[in-house]
Amino acid sequence: MFETAEHTETAFYEAFTEADxxxxxRTWDVEDDVVCIHPMGERLEGLRKIEDSWRLLFxxxxxxxxxxxxxxxxxxxxxxxxCVQENISFYEEGRPRAAVVVATNxxxxxxxxxxxxxxxxSPVPVSQTRPATPIPDAVH
Amino acid sequence: MFETAEHTETAFYEAFTEADxxxxxRTWDVEDDVVCIHPMGERLEGLRKIEDSWRLLFxxxxxxxxxxxxxxxxxxxxxxxxCVQENISFYEEGRPRAAVVVATNxxxxxxxxxxxxxxxxSPVPVSQTRPATPIPDAVH
Numbered sequence: 001m002f003e004t005a006e007h008t009e010t011a012f013y014e015a016f017t018e019a020d021x022x023x024x025x026r027t028w029d030v031e032d033d034v035v036c037i038h039p040m041g042e043r044l045e046g047l048r049k050i051e052d053s054w055r056l057l058f059x060x061x062x063x064x065x066x067x068x069x070x071x072x073x074x075x076x077x078x079x080x081x082x083c084v085q086e087n088i089s090f091y092e093e094g095r096p097r098a099a100v101v102v103a104t105n106x107x108x109x110x111x112x113x114x115x116x117x118x119x120x121x122s123p124v125p126v127s128q129t130r131p132a133t134p135i136p137d138a139v140h
Numbered sequence: 141m142f143e144t145a146e147h148t149e150t151a152f153y154e155a156f157t158e159a160d161x162x163x164x165x166r167t168w169d170v171e172d173d174v175v176c177i178h179p180m181g182e183r184l185e186g187l188r189k190i191e192d193s194w195r196l197l198f199x200x201x202x203x204x205x206x207x208x209x210x211x212x213x214x215x216x217x218x219x220x221x222x223c224v225q226e227n228i229s230f231y232e233e234g235r236p237r238a239a240v241v242v243a244t245n246x247x248x249x250x251x252x253x254x255x256x257x258x259x260x261x262s263p264v265p266v267s268q269t270r271p272a273t274p275i276p277d278a279v280h
Contacts, residue, residue: 013235035212035223042264043242044227045212071177074186074246074257076219081246083175084259085183102183102259104244106214117170118223120244122262124182 005080005107019058029115037120065089145247159198169255175259205229206278
């Protein structure tokens with residue numbers, strides 16, 4: 001039960017970190033108007049395509065660690081937009097690597113619960129990124 | 141005066157097409173929490189940085205034509221999120237070129253007027269794009 005958009009977002013990034021598909025999909029709305037845009041990807045529409053994309057990503061075996069920073073929020077009683085910078089760490093061929101993704105996450109209220117209806121991530125060339133101010137305990 | 145988010149969006153893409161900086165900036169909210177992410181760009185915050193980015197783009201002399209398609213909208217009384225596919229035509233060294241950008245546009249109501257508070261555009265490799273169904277008269 002996600003009582004705020006922030007709770008849903010925390011669960012989303014925890015599921016992403018843990019590559020936990022059922023938990024990931026529980027953060028999404030059950031309506032089929034949901035949209036997901038992975039970095040450099042086309043726009044995926046509907047729960048089936050979105051679930052397939054996460055399955056493929058999680059099955060690839062890549063494990064990502066997120067430090068989230070620089071939130072901007074636009075709120076209304078039914079729709080909340082949260083912009084966040086994803087400071088990502090991962091291993092590639094045994095070497096530690098880093099990447100930055102800017103994400104726009106949109107959450108919709110259904111009764112007393114908030115679910116994700118849109119995730120739009122896009123890459124930022126590392127040369128362009130200013131020093132981030134990560135909040136280490138934002139995602140455990 | 142933009143009485144709906146759709147009106148604001150139409151004016152935004154008209155200003156973009158015409159490289160009209162004052163008109164572009166009139167589509168943005170006057171609060172300084174606004175955010176703009178150009179394709180492959182870092183997140184720009186605040187009106188000054190956003191205006192500078194449009195000035196730079198418009199002064200480059202590139203002229204883009206937009207056919208918009210595939211809207212998805214998440215609405216509330218105060219915040220409207222509109223996802224749209226930008227099917228872009230332009231000339232590069234005299235040759236016609238095409239590009240596809242997926243955009244998430246967020247509009248906020250101020251009294252009876254709607255203004256843009258977030259524009260997030262990201263490139264889609266053309267090999268990934270399915271046949272679009274452009275609506276030719278969406279932007280004149």
